[in-house]
Amino acid sequence: MNALPFSVITGFLGSGKTTLLSRLLRHPAFERTAVIINEFGAVGLDHLLVESSDEQILLLEGGCVCCTVRGDLVRTAGDLLARRAAGAVTAFERIVIETTGLADPAPIVHALMTDRNIADALRLESVITTVDAAAGAATLDAHPESVKQAALADCIVVTKSDLADPAATGLAARLQALNPTAPKLAAMHGAVDAAQLFDGRAYDPARYDPALFKTAAHRHGGINTFCLRREKPLHAATLSLFLQLVAEHCGAKLLRLKGLIDVVESPGRPAVIHGVQHVFHPPAWLDQWPDEDHSTRIVVISQGLEAQWLQDVLEILEKEVNACSIS
Amino acid sequence: MLQDTAWRTRTASVLSGALRLWDVAATVQCDDDGFIVATGGATLRIVPRAPHGWMIVRGAETLGVLAGMPGLLRQLREELAPQAKRGRLIIGAQSLL
Numbered sequence: 402m403n404a405l406p407f408s409v410i411t412g413f414l415g416s417g418k419t420t421l422l423s424r425l426l427r428h429p430a431f432e433r434t435a436v437i438i439n440e441f442g443a444v445g446l447d448h449l450l451v452e453s454s455d456e457q458i459l460l461l462e463g464g465c466v467c468c469t470v471r472g473d474l475v476r477t478a479g480d481l482l483a484r485r486a487a488g489a490v491t492a493f494e495r496i497v498i499e500t501t502g503l504a505d506p507a508p509i510v511h512a513l514m515t516d517r518n519i520a521d522a523l524r525l526e527s528v529i530t531t532v533d534a535a536a537g538a539a540t541l542d543a544h545p546e547s548v549k550q551a552a553l554a555d556c557i558v559v560t561k562s563d564l565a566d567p568a569a570t571g572l573a574a575r576l577q578a579l580n581p582t583a584p585k586l587a588a589m590h591g592a593v594d595a596a597q598l599f600d601g602r603a604y605d606p607a608r609y610d611p612a613l614f615k616t617a618a619h620r621h622g623g624i625n626t627f628c629l630r631r632e633k634p635l636h637a638a639t640l641s642l643f644l645q646l647v648a649e650h651c652g653a654k655l656l657r658l659k660g661l662i663d664v665v666e667s668p669g670r671p672a673v674i675h676g677v678q679h680v681f682h683p684p685a686w687l688d689q690w691p692d693e694d695h696s697t698r699i700v701v702i703s704q705g706l707e708a709q710w711l712q713d714v715l716e717i718l719e720k721e722v723n724a725c726s727i728s
Numbered sequence: 729m730l731q732d733t734a735w736r737t738r739t740a741s742v743l744s745g746a747l748r749l750w751d752v753a754a755t756v757q758c759d760d761d762g763f764i765v766a767t768g769g770a771t772l773r774i775v776p777r778a779p780h781g782w783m784i785v786r787g788a789e790t791l792g793v794l795a796g797m798p799g800l801l802r803q804l805r806e807e808l809a810p811q812a813k814r815g816r817l818i819i820g821a822q823s824l825l
Binding site for chain 1: 735738739741742745746748749750779780796797798801802805812813814815816817818819820821
């Protein structure tokens with residue numbers, strides 16, 4: 402069975418999530434999109450504002466999808482998939498979930514990636530975060546929820562770019578420091594290049610940007626970003642132990658981890674790793690390196706993790722695995 | 729040779745960093761036998777075992793014998809920071825490519 406892509410549109414209150422979604426759904430490529438909208442209040446309104454050529458818009462209300470109604474989200478997604486399989490609804494080709502403005506996207510992604518009833522049928526396409534060009538900087542200062550939303554994004558859409566220049570206000574630099582791995586797109590009245598938002602896969606070698614792995618360490622708003630590097634290849638066992646150790650001890654301090662790994666057992670075919678907090682995709686194997694740099698590079702976005710500690714852990718684990726290796 | 733100076737420095741750094749991660753106020757010192765982790769209420773010796781592995785000792789009592797750093801950190805946390813939340817790696821079913 403081909404897994405259906407799902408994407409999460411998140412962003413702080415008033416940052417333009419619904420406007421973006423409404424514009425996207427008018428695009429011909431999104432005719433076959435099922436939409437789940439979460440609203441915090443008892444009476445939802447946002448779904449009334451979304452114009453769609455299809456009726457596949459579902460409302461989750463009465464709580465926030467990242468906490469109180471997470472089970473409802475899983476059930477709703479499961480129901481949608483069952484109705485699609487039964488031919489009871491149009492055969493939609495993707496699911497888009499719009500969160501509340503205060504939501505933490507990580508538990509939503511975790512729920513849909515790991516629930517045994519639906520995880521095989523879905524695959525994460527993208528976490529898209531909207532940031533208001535005019536009010537975004539003040540929002541980042543005042544609301545840690547918005548900082549985490551930006552840090553966890555696969556793609557950041559700077560909305561209302563007609564009202565303010567994010568470069569001039571310093572917002573562009575702040576977003577780059579917070580999340581250097583996410584492309585930043587500008588939207589005016591919700592209009593943005595949809596193809597850049599939904600590229601089909603969580604990792605696309607064709608879109609590899611070496612600059613992402615040359616990021617200097619940044620610290621901003623309680624979020625720090627850094628890149629671990631290693632010139633010599635790692636054993637696969639080391640990688641496995643490293644990820645387990647990080648998940649076990651770093652907990653919610655780890656926001657995102659993305660890496661290209663030179664693996665001893667797979668010369669010339671690097672592994673791609675990609676995780677949202679402690680939940681990871683299975684490692685994927687590329688047929689070749691995407692550029693001339695064949696070193697291991699791991700970009701970490703965290704809330705206070707120490708780069709040197711993680712680098713030391715990696716080196717100690719590799720040394721222990723080497724000592725056990727019989728090859 | 730596992731136990732060179734660089735390895736000792738790195739190991740002490742890993743232990744110190746883990747204690748900070750768990751919000752445990754403690755010091756880590758190296759001596760000829762291994763490492764000494766001292767908190768306000770407890771002193772633990774961490775002794776490397778050839779050819780690899782670890783032993784955690786409190787006074788005359790051996791608290792554990794571990795095969796590697798993952799086990800060492802896990803037991804240290806259980807001894808010094810049992811309240812620290814323990815995470816678990818989850819590998820989802822969804823392909824990345």
